[in-house]
Amino acid sequence: MTSYGLLANLIVDGFVSGCIYAMLAIGFSLTWWVSNVVHLAHGGVLVAAGLVLYLFVGIFGVPLPIGIAAALIAAGVLGFGTDRLIYQPLKERRTDEMGMLTASLGALIIIEYSLVIAFGLDGATLDAGAMRTPLAPSVVLVLDPFAIAVVVSTGLVFAALTGFMHFTVYGKRIQAVAQNPDLAGVLGIDIVGVARQTTLIAAFLVVPAASFMLYNTGVRPIEALHIVLVAAIVAIIGGRGSIIGALVAGIVVGVAESATVWYLAAGWRLLITFLILYAVLLYRPHGLFGRV
Amino acid sequence: MAIDLTRRHFVSGVAGLTTASMLSKAAFAAGPIDIGFLMPLTGGSGKLGNMMMAGASLAIDEINSAGGVEGRQLRLLPEDSQGLARNGIDGYRKLVDVDGARVLVTGWTAVVVGVAPLAERDGVYLLSASTASPAVRGISPNFQSTWMYADDSAKQILPYARNVLKASKLGILTIVSDLGTGISKAVHKDWTEAGGKVIVEETHQIDETNFRAVMLKMIAAGPEAIYITTSTGKQAAQIVRQARELGYQGYFISFGAFEDPEVLSIGEKATKCFFSTPAFDAATSDVNARAFVESFKAKNGAPPNVHQANHYDLIRLYAEIARAIAKGGDKISADNFRAAFKAKFPTYEGVGGNYAFNFNDGSVRRSEFVKTVANGRFVKVADLT
Numbered sequence: 001m002t003s004y005g006l007l008a009n010l011i012v013d014g015f016v017s018g019c020i021y022a023m024l025a026i027g028f029s030l031t032w033w034v035s036n037v038v039h040l041a042h043g044g045v046l047v048a049a050g051l052v053l054y055l056f057v058g059i060f061g062v063p064l065p066i067g068i069a070a071a072l073i074a075a076g077v078l079g080f081g082t083d084r085l086i087y088q089p090l091k092e093r094r095t096d097e098m099g100m101l102t103a104s105l106g107a108l109i110i111i112e113y114s115l116v117i118a119f120g121l122d123g124a125t126l127d128a129g130a131m132r133t134p135l136a137p138s139v140v141l142v143l144d145p146f147a148i149a150v151v152v153s154t155g156l157v158f159a160a161l162t163g164f165m166h167f168t169v170y171g172k173r174i175q176a177v178a179q180n181p182d183l184a185g186v187l188g189i190d191i192v193g194v195a196r197q198t199t200l201i202a203a204f205l206v207v208p209a210a211s212f213m214l215y216n217t218g219v220r221p222i223e224a225l226h227i228v229l230v231a232a233i234v235a236i237i238g239g240r241g242s243i244i245g246a247l248v249a250g251i252v253v254g255v256a257e258s259a260t261v262w263y264l265a266a267g268w269r270l271l272i273t274f275l276i277l278y279a280v281l282l283y284r285p286h287g288l289f290g291r292v
Numbered sequence: 293m294a295i296d297l298t299r300r301h302f303v304s305g306v307a308g309l310t311t312a313s314m315l316s317k318a319a320f321a322a323g324p325i326d327i328g329f330l331m332p333l334t335g336g337s338g339k340l341g342n343m344m345m346a347g348a349s350l351a352i353d354e355i356n357s358a359g360g361v362e363g364r365q366l367r368l369l370p371e372d373s374q375g376l377a378r379n380g381i382d383g384y385r386k387l388v389d390v391d392g393a394r395v396l397v398t399g400w401t402a403v404v405v406g407v408a409p410l411a412e413r414d415g416v417y418l419l420s421a422s423t424a425s426p427a428v429r430g431i432s433p434n435f436q437s438t439w440m441y442a443d444d445s446a447k448q449i450l451p452y453a454r455n456v457l458k459a460s461k462l463g464i465l466t467i468v469s470d471l472g473t474g475i476s477k478a479v480h481k482d483w484t485e486a487g488g489k490v491i492v493e494e495t496h497q498i499d500e501t502n503f504r505a506v507m508l509k510m511i512a513a514g515p516e517a518i519y520i521t522t523s524t525g526k527q528a529a530q531i532v533r534q535a536r537e538l539g540y541q542g543y544f545i546s547f548g549a550f551e552d553p554e555v556l557s558i559g560e561k562a563t564k565c566f567f568s569t570p571a572f573d574a575a576t577s578d579v580n581a582r583a584f585v586e587s588f589k590a591k592n593g594a595p596p597n598v599h600q601a602n603h604y605d606l607i608r609l610y611a612e613i614a615r616a617i618a619k620g621g622d623k624i625s626a627d628n629f630r631a632a633f634k635a636k637f638p639t640y641e642g643v644g645g646n647y648a649f650n651f652n653d654g655s656v657r658r659s660e661f662v663k664t665v666a667n668g669r670f671v672k673v674a675d676l677t
Contacts (some may be wrong), residue, residue, distance in 0.1 A: 001512040009508050017502070121336055122526060125533075127558065132537035141508065141538055217501040218530070222336075258505045266506035267468055267495045 018254020019154035023209035025234035027202030033241025043228030044111030050210035050219035054124035079203025115221035123220030239290025324367035328387035328396035335374035347600030351607035377406035401425040421602035427470035443478030449568035463515035517543035525552020571645030605642030
């Protein structure tokens, strides 16, 4: 493989990783935008969804669609429960941002430790099997059916979310609450209900990312904080609540991380992520697609 | 308040104290001999630590049912270090200060580095069958390993890779840790001296799970074999699986830590992996080793692996040294233990092969095998001497 062939492979691989980053970031970004909550427990919800999928598919041996349905239910219950039991009661007591952040961190720790007790620290990985056979090994080594599934799924998820936000009354209510909650309240929109719906949507949105992670690098309970850190970085770079922003930022981070390996040791990958974050905060503090 | 101390009071007091002291000594002599087991029992390495404890526990059971050590029962005192220095030091304090253990079985570099200075100060002797890092070489006169340091072990597999596997172009994937860099340096030096060429060297973080980018870079260089230095079976399995998914057909070579059930979980992708490991074979025909395998299977329902054999041997060796000390009429202390160990057991033959100890730097030379993965099992393919 030539040097430029390697670079091409790294870019394609980074693009695929970036799609997963985008999918794990979009739910975090939406919750942050609509509910004004830095939803750290999002990482725990994602790991829980991945492990439930593993339980059903890897242990019980049920077909993948049933496993995904179980993961959706688990993520929904956890996301909804976090909002109903932690965020909403604190909001009603007018808890400040630092208090909400601390509560969210507490929720993450509770979820993480519960998962460790239930599944152990090692986490789980499933083998993608033939889905990981390169389609054209002489051209692009990393292009396989799994990579295509990731990219196609990402496209579908983001297209569906964009459609939902712009062409349904529920989506428009979410936008209204995010942009001006006081005015939305005056217009009779149930702000608490919208926040709850958003948390639920964010929870469902982790399932594709959790599924691909399970078949790619595996999911481990102790990675929950790292996952939400990546989600937060992508959300900040993309811009709070921006769907296209999350997609673009995820791909930029994924490609940059992967391409870094072309000229630096792999250990330096995280450096490039933080350099991008720093540059964006310096020149576009509201993110690439964020609204002032 | 004044105390009227008469001669009668004084004499009876001294007599009482002497009697109490004698009773206490008698009770101590008849009580169990405690062995601290400061190992990861939870956390990322918890599975491996518990696995190792199964080997140690079997040895304890067998020794105790045969009458113990000069009539005293052995008692294993487990403390969970999670493989972390801070937890290790906490566990050490509990074992030494509260339980009064004078000899500890321990492992994992961070823990050994953390507790070795304390052991030297407190007069505690440390034994390890699970510390592969050359960073602990010579760390303390109170530390002795029964598991070959990885740089020594690495040297054992390299001639096999050169001469039998016919590999010449090597890649080295180094985990960013003292263990990884120690192995990497040793492998680089020995491979070059053996006439091979190291064509690519890369690193990865200790908690990395995505190796695709780094493997792409390594594969692009065209190595015939890749040496992996991680000591975590789960990570080794991830590296091999992801490299195979990228179409890498070459060999993977490694050291004893590779023998982990996690590696078997990746199925066919684990073929063409070779590693050096202490000479224990569950399918052995050696009488003693066979008896160990059968006892272990009877107790645990599955054959033992090399880590269990190592810890079985370690406790057996401990009991022999403790017996030698007891016969000499001494109590177990770090100094007595070290002296008896050096005098009586410079070499040892256990179910895990032959051990030749180097008391100057705490290392050991062991007879080793080359193993590979075939039909979902770790299989011996060659002897290394």
